[in-house]
Amino acid sequence: MMTLNRKEFLRLGAAAAVVTTASAILPAKVAAKVKPPQAYLIRNASILTMNANKEELYETDILIRDGRIVAIAKNITAGSAEIIPGDGKIIMPGMIDGHRHVWETILAARLVKSSKNYRDYLRYNNMAMGVVYTPEDLYFAQLIGGLSAIDNGVTSIVDHAHVIHSPEKGDAAAKGLKDSGIGGFFCYQTGHTPSYGAGDTISTAQASHEIYKEPDEWHLAHAAVIRDKYFSSSTDPLQFGVALGHIEFAPRTVESIRQEIVLGRRLGARLMTQHVAGRAGDEGMALPHEYRVITDLAKADLLGPDYHISHGNDLTDAELGYLRDSGGHIASSVMGEFPYASPSVHGRAMKAGVPVGIGIDVPLALTWDFFEHCRAALWGLHKGATNAAIVRTLESADILSFATSLGAKAIRMDDQIGSVEVGKRADLLMLRTDRFGFPPSGSLADRVLNFAYQHDIDATWIAGKQVKRDGKMIGVNWPVMKAQMEERQRRIFRDADSIRFTG
Known part of the structure; x- marks a missing residue:
């Protein structure tokens, strides 16, 4: 089984040049003396805790040590901690994106929601652009995707990696996201091995079948390789997950998806995510119209606290009940759901007691500023009579919870992140x-909900490590990264355009 080795990654000169360590940008004698502090004391800040009582604290200190918040009080003694002035600043939890296809980041603006061409998303994105990615493209895309998410206030992400077409790509995708330093889950999708590439001709039906068919043997074996290689530690911010096949849109049986779910559980995946809109039947494939994903999985006793879906606009109240009773979770895009007939599921999920978060979903098509997505969650709750009744009972902190405390619960990490509390991981x-x-x-x-933007983020910590300071990502050269992104875009777009789809 092939994997990207160190020599192959060293060929990524651009990627190696843009994410620099202190030893790479400082004179050798100075770099040897530079060590990141193990403790920070943020002094005299305003704190949006997002704890159970949604407390707001003023002129208060936070002590961070060994990756954790160890004290929140006034006038904490600094000891050896580096002092960070918090006067006039707001401290809040790092935000959580519960559903994103990180690999799409370097394709930004090729397909946008405001264009009529977005109706060809699946054909041009998954069937063409993703297919012509090289492993080096994928490493770079995952790296820059993780870094840009951090730069925009996201410290944990659920990456639905539906671009793993070969062992080399799987290795590159996992390594790129891990190297970015972001937390959350890398969810390995166990399917899709294209039979074609740049310059080939294939029927749209065949290309679609290859996306939706049952997992390949090599995917199932390679998932364990990736888990052991990159995600063996249970304490790292980024953990291993599984992205299940698109059972709703394909001629799959409950028994075939059972095999995937059993595999995910045998692999020890803490989170298994799946695209589920909630519409009965299929979209031109071969499923009967009475077929319901959540209902059928519930009847087969396959739901559980590790089961997580994206979207879910058309889930019935009974299906939300199945998710609640089994401990399941949802993360639905908010801007991404606007064009659909049914409103986003956030209001009904909250009412039903199902943990629900938000996600960008498609970074090639929507703004990366996560504060904008928080606001979109608010506007989405005004769509539809049921949501409108719910939103009248909510306050700003309730909306922000989709990206913080409730969002953390929706990815099974609320014991670690999502609020500013003693004992929690210092994702701030x-x-x-x-x-x-x-x-x-x-x-x-x-x-924060109504007026904050990406450029207001002055500093960011992930697991107690400061990754942004004075408004700038530490060790990241964005102009160089953008130049490399543009170069890769040109080749990817050219190669994708060379694939001819028939029928």
């Missing part, structure tokens, strides 16, 4: 509030 954002457009009055939640 520090926001500046000194620009004119950031109002000085109002609750912290009101101000």
Whole structure:
């Protein structure tokens, strides 16, 4: 079984050049003396805790040590900790993106939601652009995708990696995301081995069948290789998950998906994610119209606390009940759901007691600023009579919870992240509030939800490691990365355009 070796990754000169360590950018004698502090004391900040009581604290200190929040109080003694002035700043939990296809990041603006061409998303994105990615493209895409998510306030992500067409690509995808330093889950999709490539002709029906067919033998074996190689530690911020096949859109049986779910559980995947819209039947494939994913999986006793779906707009109340009773979770895109006939599931999921988060879903098509997606969650709750009744009972902190405390619960990490509390992992954002457009009055939640943007993020910590300072990502050269992204785009778009689909 083939994997990307060290020599192959060293050929990624661009990627190696853009994410630099202190030893690479400082003189050798200086670099040898530079060690990241093990403790930080954020002094005199305003704290949007997002804890169970949604408390807001003022002129308060936070002590971070060994990756954890160890104290929250006034006038904490610094000891050996590096002091970070928090005057005029807001500390909040790092945000959580519960559903994203990270590999699409370097394709930004090729297909956008505001274009009529977006109706060809599956054909051009999954059947063409993803197919012509090289392993080097995929490593770079995952790396830059993770880094850009961090830069936009996301510290944990559920990456639905539906681009693993070969062992080399699987290795590159896992390594790229892990090297970015982001937390969450890398969810290995156990299917899709294209029989074609650049310059080939294939029927649309055949290409679609290859996406949706049952997992290949090599996928099932390679998933364990990736787990052991990159995700052997249960304490690392980024963990191993499984992305299940698109059973709703394909001629799959419950028994065939049972095999995938059993495999995921045998692999020890803490999270298994699956695309489920909730519409009965299929979209031009071969499923009977009475077929329901959640209902059928519930009847087969396959749901559980490790089962996580994306989208879910058309889930029935009974199906939300099945998810609640089995401990299941949802992360639905918000901007991405706007064009669909049914409103996003967030309001009904909250009412049913199902943990629900938000996600960008398609970074090639939508803004990466996660504060914009938080606001979109609010506007989405005004769509439909049921949601409209629910939103009238909510406050700003409730909306922010989709990206923080509730979002953490929706990916089974609420014991670690999602709120600013003693004992939690130190995944934190520090926001500046000194620009004119950031109002000085109002609750912290009101101000953040309605007025914060990516450029307000002054500092970021993931597991106690500071990865952003003074508004800049540490050791990341964005101009060089953008130039490399543009170069890869040109070749990927050219090769994708060379594939001819018939029928």
